[in-house]
Amino acid sequence: MPENATTPAKTPVDFWFDPLCPWAWMTSRWVLEVEKVRDIEIRWHIMSLAVLNEDRVDELPEEYRDMLATKAWKPVRVATAAWQKHGADVLGPLYTALGTRFHNNGEGPTTEAIAAALADAGLPADLIDYADQEDFEFDAQLRASHKEGIDLVGQEVGTPVIAVPGADGEQVAFFGPVVTPAPQGEQAARLWDGTLAVASVPGFYEIKRTRTKGPDFSNL
Numbered sequence: 598m599p600e601n602a603t604t605p606a607k608t609p610v611d612f613w614f615d616p617l618c619p620w621a622w623m624t625s626r627w628v629l630e631v632e633k634v635r636d637i638e639i640r641w642h643i644m645s646l647a648v649l650n651e652d653r654v655d656e657l658p659e660e661y662r663d664m665l666a667t668k669a670w671k672p673v674r675v676a677t678a679a680w681q682k683h684g685a686d687v688l689g690p691l692y693t694a695l696g697t698r699f700h701n702n703g704e705g706p707t708t709e710a711i712a713a714a715l716a717d718a719g720l721p722a723d724l725i726d727y728a729d730q731e732d733f734e735f736d737a738q739l740r741a742s743h744k745e746g747i748d749l750v751g752q753e754v755g756t757p758v759i760a761v762p763g764a765d766g767e768q769v770a771f772f773g774p775v776v777t778p779a780p781q782g783e784q785a786a787r788l789w790d791g792t793l794a795v796a797s798v799p800g801f802y803e804i805k806r807t808r809t810k811g812p813d814f815s816n817l
Contacts, residue, residue, distance in 0.1 A: 613746030
């Protein structure tokens with residue numbers, strides 16, 4: 598490479614997640630695989646299933662309402678506090694630590710699991726104090742981050758949301774893809790290329806595939 602040549606900038610990939618969501622977790626592991634084989638750089642952002650559903654709680658099944666009330670706020674508050682106090686760079690390692698304990702290890706989103714994840718990510722233990730802070734200090738920042746992501750795709754989807762720069766300078770954003778298990782290597786890259794191809798088509802709305810068996814979320 599000539600001395601005056603510059604390395605092309607990596608394509609930024611903005612990824613909005615709620616630590617509680619198992620589908621977002623699997624998609625995030627796929628995107629991390631893509632980062633190994635495509636010139637992308639993931640930028641992690643927080644969104645919240647509790648915020649998304651707070652105006653329609655009465656329409657939800659009782660089990661889902663209970664989950665939002667008892668499990669959804671703690672991890673997203675702690676993640677938001679970590680971001681606000683220690684910078685956006687901590688979100689990736691913290692998300693990996695939370696997701697590994699919640700989903701891979703089957704610990705679920707307990708206070709104990711969140712505290713252990715903070716230690717795994719090398720973050721201060723006192724961040725756990727935000728888990729039960731009902732008058733949450735960083736509520737405005739949490740809601741702003743959530744709104745930024747959900748406004749790209751509409752209120753009828755959930756997490757994850759992914760956004761990349763489009764050819765015309767506008768962001769190409771989409772929900773998902775929902776995928777399990779997370780593809781590896783070149784298979785991960787092919788799924789990435791295909792997802793961008795369909796999401797970039799003007800007017801593209803939705804694609805679905807029926808599955809008869811899904812992952813076991815009984816620990817959540």
